[in-house]
Amino acid sequence: METLYRKYRPQLWEDLTGQDHVKLTLEKALILNKLAHAFLFAGPKGSGKTSSARLLAKALNCKKRASESAEPCNTCSSCQEITLSRSLDVLEIDAASNTGVDNVRENIIDTARLSPTKSKHKIFIIDEVHMLSASAFNALLKIIEEPPIHVFFILATTEPFKIPPTILSRCQRFDFKKVDLAKIKEKLKKICAQEKIEIESKVLERIAHQSDGCLRDAENLLGQILALGEKKITEKEASLVLPRSNWKEIFSFLEHLVNREAGPAVILINQLMEDGIDLFHFMEDLISAARYLLLTKLNTNLSFIAEELEEEELKKLGSLASKIEAGLLGKMIETFIKQKSFLRSTHIPQLPIEVAIVEICYSGAPAITLKEEFSPTPTSKSYGYPPEKKVIPKKEEEKTNPTQTVKEKKTELKTAEILAVEAESVDLPPANITFETVKEKWEIFLKKVQEYNHSLPFILKMGEPQDLRGKILRISFRYTFHKDKINEHKIKVIAEKALNDVLGGNLTIEGVYNPEKNNAVEEIDKPLEKADNGLVSSLIESFGGQLAE
Numbered sequence: 207m208e209t210l211y212r213k214y215r216p217q218l219w220e221d222l223t224g225q226d227h228v229k230l231t232l233e234k235a236l237i238l239n240k241l242a243h244a245f246l247f248a249g250p251k252g253s254g255k256t257s258s259a260r261l262l263a264k265a266l267n268c269k270k271r272a273s274e275s276a277e278p279c280n281t282c283s284s285c286q287e288i289t290l291s292r293s294l295d296v297l298e299i300d301a302a303s304n305t306g307v308d309n310v311r312e313n314i315i316d317t318a319r320l321s322p323t324k325s326k327h328k329i330f331i332i333d334e335v336h337m338l339s340a341s342a343f344n345a346l347l348k349i350i351e352e353p354p355i356h357v358f359f360i361l362a363t364t365e366p367f368k369i370p371p372t373i374l375s376r377c378q379r380f381d382f383k384k385v386d387l388a389k390i391k392e393k394l395k396k397i398c399a400q401e402k403i404e405i406e407s408k409v410l411e412r413i414a415h416q417s418d419g420c421l422r423d424a425e426n427l428l429g430q431i432l433a434l435g436e437k438k439i440t441e442k443e444a445s446l447v448l449p450r451s452n453w454k455e456i457f458s459f460l461e462h463l464v465n466r467e468a469g470p471a472v473i474l475i476n477q478l479m480e481d482g483i484d485l486f487h488f489m490e491d492l493i494s495a496a497r498y499l500l501l502t503k504l505n506t507n508l509s510f511i512a513e514e515l516e517e518e519e520l521k522k523l524g525s526l527a528s529k530i531e532a533g534l535l536g537k538m539i540e541t542f543i544k545q546k547s548f549l550r551s552t553h554i555p556q557l558p559i560e561v562a563i564v565e566i567c568y569s570g571a572p573a574i575t576l577k578e579e580f581s582p583t584p585t586s587k588s589y590g591y592p593p594e595k596k597v598i599p600k601k602e603e604e605k606t607n608p609t610q611t612v613k614e615k616k617t618e619l620k621t622a623e624i625l626a627v628e629a630e631s632v633d634l635p636p637a638n639i640t641f642e643t644v645k646e647k648w649e650i651f652l653k654k655v656q657e658y659n660h661s662l663p664f665i666l667k668m669g670e671p672q673d674l675r676g677k678i679l680r681i682s683f684r685y686t687f688h689k690d691k692i693n694e695h696k697i698k699v700i701a702e703k704a705l706n707d708v709l710g711g712n713l714t715i716e717g718v719y720n721p722e723k724n725n726a727v728e729e730i731d732k733p734l735e736k737a738d739n740g741l742v743s744s745l746i747e748s749f750g751g752q753l754a755e
């Protein structure tokens with residue numbers, strides 16, 4: 207099947223999408239018959255460089271072009287031959303596969319010296335010209351410096367900075383830009399009309415967005431959707447081809463950040479990686495979502511947000527907007543944009559997102575030790591995100607009373623710190639589940655796991671329950687291999703399901719490495735069960751402070 211890109215390649219200047227600055231200059235030069243003999247078309251892929259080169263060649267060789275017009279007739283033999291790529295006088299050379307000097311000599315220099323076969327001019331379109339070797343460029347330079355009168359060169363490249371200055375200085379340069387989304391959408395709409403396909407505007411929007419200014423990519427995506435053979439295309443059909451937007455995951459992710467839950471946010475990103483999401487696309491959508499959040503926060507009531515998102519996501523947007531300051535949101539977006547630029551430069555693809563999470567969740571948090579006064583305002587100069595979740599601002603302090611039991615302990619803890627611990631109690635398991643129950647039911651749990659997965663009990667037998675921290679059951683392993691295995695998302699989900707089936711709770715599992723697990727178990731779980739020691743040690747752990755004597 208002919209690709210849409212070929213089928214709808216512009217045959218007239220007026221059909222060329224975008225690049226108005228290029229179009230206007232070339233049209234004028236054609237009409238005035240004042241053309242350079244060498245052109246450089248530079249710009250991103252799919253922006254219309256080759257299409258423009260062919261249009262220029264056509265206009266130059268057209269036998270019927272009106273003197274006051276730049277448009278080729280598309281009916282004369284020359285125009286038709288160019289349309290079909292059969293013209294003997296318009297030679298398209300892919301420099302990527304003809305990089306050597308011999309190729310340039312044979313295919314370009316020798317041919318250029320011969321007169322045109324049937325047309326007025328001999329035109330060389332050299333695509334990806336930056337791929338030529340240094341000696342090939344030198345050979346080319348000689349003929350570009352003094353071209354035979356009937357010869358034109360059109361060099362096209364996505365990487366103009368790789369072209370020797372000697373060549374650049376001989377060419378009239380045109381810089382092509384990414385095609386803007388509205389123009390891509392318009393072109394796709396025209397194609398659909400001609401193909402007699404009814405298509406939802408939202409789908410065209412998504413294709414345009416996905417193609418990132420590359421019309422060829424957009425046309426190829428549309429082609430894949432049309433190949434499904436449907437006469438009416440809604441988002442449902444399109445989703446078979448287009449990568450879906452991860453709005454649901456993106457909003458969960460944003461929620462973690464707004465709540466300053468770094469751990470769950472990192473876990474989510476790693477799960478999504480396992481599911482094979484495109485991180486770049488995810489980051490772009492994340493930035494869009496954060497912008498929607500900002501616009502919602504500012505009460506702009508811009509209607510396009512409602513067009514982009516579903517009911518459920520709009521609700522989420524409203525609730526998140528009420529929880530975060532506009533200024534902080536701005537900083538959050540800034541962090542995303544900064545980290546996005548590192549996405550393709552690290553060997554761990556998700557690392558820039560993880561760094562963004564840390565910057566957002568931790569930066570600006572006061573470095574509290576137990577000796578210090580609690581301060582609700584961030585002390586750090588850098589970011590100004592609100593203090594970490596565990597520290598409750600004063601407003602709320604007034605609303606809540608510290609519990610009697612903690613007061614009786616007569617520790618040195620200050621109200622805010624006690625409240626911080628209370629805030630953590632939200633994450634506690636149901637009262638009937640203690641670490642003891644877990645240990646008692648361990649064997650039953652292992653049997654239950656076997657129902658879901660045969661090999662999983664073998665791994666679990668390599669470990670032992672270590673302690674219960676809030677809702678997190680930590681299982682210690684002597685070998686990192688087993689620990690890593692248990693922490694794999696898919697495995698963990700199964701183990702957690704079995705565990706909660708047995709205990710009737712909502713526990714999560716975390717594998718930890720502990721080379722001396724047998725001794726460690728008793729020592730670690732006891733202090734945690736005692737309220738005072740547990741309280742202090744978990745505070746120290748959270749804030750990294752030390753106990754005041």
Ligand SMILES: [Zn+2]
Pocket residue numbers: 267268269270271278279280281282283284285286
């Ligand atoms: Zn013609």
